[in-house]
Amino acid sequence: MLVDSAAAGAALCETVNEHVTPGINVVTRHGVSGLMDPYMAGKSCGSDTAHLSIFGYPPTTYYRGRGAYEALGAGLELEDEDVAFKGNFATFADRTEELWGDEDPALEAKAVLSTSSAHQYVTHRRCDRDFAAEGPVLCNDLNGTTVATDLHGIPFEYPHTIKMLYATEHRCGVALSGARRVVRADGSSEVLGMLSDKITGTDPLMDGQLLLHCKPTVGEGHPEYAAAAYTCRLVEAASAVLTRRLKAHPVNEARRQHNRAVAARLADEAGTSGSNTVARKNVANLVLFRGAAKKGWVPTFVVRHGLHGLILAPTCIIKGLGICCGLRGEVCHACDPTGQESLRGATGDYHSDLMVKVRAALHALRIECPLSHEAAVTAALQSTAMTTQQASRIIDPQYNFVVIHVKGVDNAGHDRNLKLKLEMLRRSGLAMEALWSALPAGATMAVIADHSTPLGLGDHCCEPVPVSVAVKRTTSDGVLSAFPIDGVEYYSEMMVTSGALGRFRGDELIPLMKRVHHHYHYV
Numbered sequence: 001m002l003v004d005s006a007a008a009g010a011a012l013c014e015t016v017n018e019h020v021t022p023g024i025n026v027v028t029r030h031g032v033s034g035l036m037d038p039y040m041a042g043k044s045c046g047s048d049t050a051h052l053s054i055f056g057y058p059p060t061t062y063y064r065g066r067g068a069y070e071a072l073g074a075g076l077e078l079e080d081e082d083v084a085f086k087g088n089f090a091t092f093a094d095r096t097e098e099l100w101g102d103e104d105p106a107l108e109a110k111a112v113l114s115t116s117s118a119h120q121y122v123t124h125r126r127c128d129r130d131f132a133a134e135g136p137v138l139c140n141d142l143n144g145t146t147v148a149t150d151l152h153g154i155p156f157e158y159p160h161t162i163k164m165l166y167a168t169e170h171r172c173g174v175a176l177s178g179a180r181r182v183v184r185a186d187g188s189s190e191v192l193g194m195l196s197d198k199i200t201g202t203d204p205l206m207d208g209q210l211l212l213h214c215k216p217t218v219g220e221g222h223p224e225y226a227a228a229a230y231t232c233r234l235v236e237a238a239s240a241v242l243t244r245r246l247k248a249h250p251v252n253e254a255r256r257q258h259n260r261a262v263a264a265r266l267a268d269e270a271g272t273s274g275s276n277t278v279a280r281k282n283v284a285n286l287v288l289f290r291g292a293a294k295k296g297w298v299p300t301f302v303v304r305h306g307l308h309g310l311i312l313a314p315t316c317i318i319k320g321l322g323i324c325c326g327l328r329g330e331v332c333h334a335c336d337p338t339g340q341e342s343l344r345g346a347t348g349d350y351h352s353d354l355m356v357k358v359r360a361a362l363h364a365l366r367i368e369c370p371l372s373h374e375a376a377v378t379a380a381l382q383s384t385a386m387t388t389q390q391a392s393r394i395i396d397p398q399y400n401f402v403v404i405h406v407k408g409v410d411n412a413g414h415d416r417n418l419k420l421k422l423e424m425l426r427r428s429g430l431a432m433e434a435l436w437s438a439l440p441a442g443a444t445m446a447v448i449a450d451h452s453t454p455l456g457l458g459d460h461c462c463e464p465v466p467v468s469v470a471v472k473r474t475t476s477d478g479v480l481s482a483f484p485i486d487g488v489e490y491y492s493e494m495m496v497t498s499g500a501l502g503r504f505r506g507d508e509l510i511p512l513m514k515r516v517h518h519h520y521h522y523v
Contacts, residue, residue: 021422023429026436027447028491031470032484032516034501035493036509038451044462047410048321050450053506055325056304065197065293066317067174073313073320074165074173078295081178082163083195083231086291086317088203089131089138089170089284091124092211120211122204126170127284134251138284139166141249147176147241150233157192157230158182162238167316168348174289176234195234196227201290202239214289235289242287255281300326301401305510308398310364312357313405314348322403331364334376348407350420354431361402362438404435413453421455441474444517447491448509464503466496469516484516 037043038050039059048066049059071084078084128134148159161177179194200215214235216228246252259280301309303326311322311329319329331342342360345353362368406428412421436445449465468491486500504512 021425021429023431023433024425024447024491025489026429026433027445027470028468028488028496030436030473030485031468032486032501033466033468033488033491033496033499035464035496035499035503036448036467036506037464037503038449038506040505041464042462044460045451046460047315047450048317050506051318051321052325054448054450054509055301055322055327056507056510057298057325058507062296062298064296066291067197067293068295069293069317069320069324070167070171070291071163071165071173071175071320072295072323073316073318074167076163076165076173076175078175079178081195081294082175083178083197083199083292083294084173084175085201085289085293087164087167087172087174088125088288088290089127089135089172090122090286090288091127091282091284092120092122092286122209122211122286122288123207124282125203125205125207125288127282129169131170131284132168134284135170135172136166138246138249138251139164139172142242142245142287145238145241145245147234147238150237151240154233156234156237160193160234160238162242168314170284171316172287173316173320174287176231176238178294193230194227195231195294196224197231197292197294198222198224198228199231199235199292201288201292202235203288203290211286231292235292239287239289243285246285246287252283252285255283295324298325302326305401305514307401307510309401309403310361310399311403311405312343312346312360313403313407314343314346314352315405315407318405318407327403328398331360332369332373332376334379335363335370335373348405350408350411350424352406352408354406354427355434357404357406358431358435358438361404361435364399364402367440368438404431406431409449410451410453413455414458416455416458418455436470436472439472441472443472444513445470445472446509446513452493463493466491466493467501467509468496468499469501469513471517471519484519 039045039053045053045059046066048069049063052059052063066086067084068078070086071078076084142162143164145162145164146159147156147162149155158180163173163175163177165173167173176195177193179191181189181191183189196216198217200212200217202212202214204210204212214232216222216225216232218225218228222228262280301307309322309327310331311319311327312331313319313322323329330336336342342363343356346356346360347353359368359370363370363373406424408424409421409428412418412424432447439445446467446469448467451460452463452465453460454463468488470485484500486498488495488499501512
């Protein structure tokens, strides 16, 4: 939640912090501060690698790709051998009459051997950011689609299944069912359809570029090459099957009708002084596959840090990454068994209700529970199907560590929108003040950023980010009043350079927070 890069200057940072976003300074003024390299000094990183490092898992050891995080965050249940992807509903134009149609075999073979399709242009990688109504409908209808043959009609070892769930905006979590063990009549068994995540995606990463072919990222001598080549065939076949279904889907037909109506209206108004503000709607005729990954294995968060953690993040990739690390997404099993209601209104965009996350955090920590909490607990405990383990999860506070993720500040940086960035910082500050006020004495709170997204760049950069950690104190005399304060007043890159924490890597954050919490030497 930082103002901007260090290049913004100390004077500007101080002015903004004091007069526009004072709430973000609440932790800084009550604790100790410093600079953090989320991954390592001089290396820019994505939100996924940054969070993995901040949670205490070196990306060079544990990072496999974005796909599994996106899919898990969307709610997909992944088997160990499934390969998952970060999916985009996209729009592409085809210069042939039929996509994946009956083309000349020689031309088709030439296209498959190239790194991109010679006639398929991705005009819009994001068909529409305002896709919250249509996206779930498409995902629900496409989920469970089977892929039996590749583009040449050659059968796969068994019919693979496409798993799909809606994430946010134009995004979806996608997974392809992995290896299956088949037992024969004589008792012998064989593993069929072994997949690999050592492959590229189909996303060209820019609008107006050719659709990419999926390729292995390992050579023929690698042990996973055969599985990777098989997976590439499956990805391209799955893409083709999804496109055929999308082309005829009622959602897209409604969008085509809308576009025809817009075109007719524009034709009628041609030559008049009036202007038509109704926009055309891109047809979602393609799903882009990006960031192939199996969910892999990491030591659980409780084993790594001795903390029972919760992650509050509507952004699927961050939520899924937390789940991979052993953080949970369930605020209260009694009040919200499905985990869907506690964060209603927290959308992960500019319109997100940040106070919903504050209330959810306080509820999860059993600091402030809604009035309905006791009744919900009583009703849940009276259930005849309740197991001892489930009852213990309801009675006792399950969490002693909560992560609250706010996405809108980063979005404003990518959009190079100063007004929105300041507004998101202001709202974040209000949420911080509310959370800090509600915390009991002895609780520890930290404010960090996972990376810098300067307005001038519009993308992530390698600069370190400010960090502040504070322990809630009482005004009375006693041990609590001795918790450290280093005198830094403003949460910004320039101001925290004089803080007591110095400069450190992201994977040192949680151990550092624990040392501050227990009030022993923390530098």
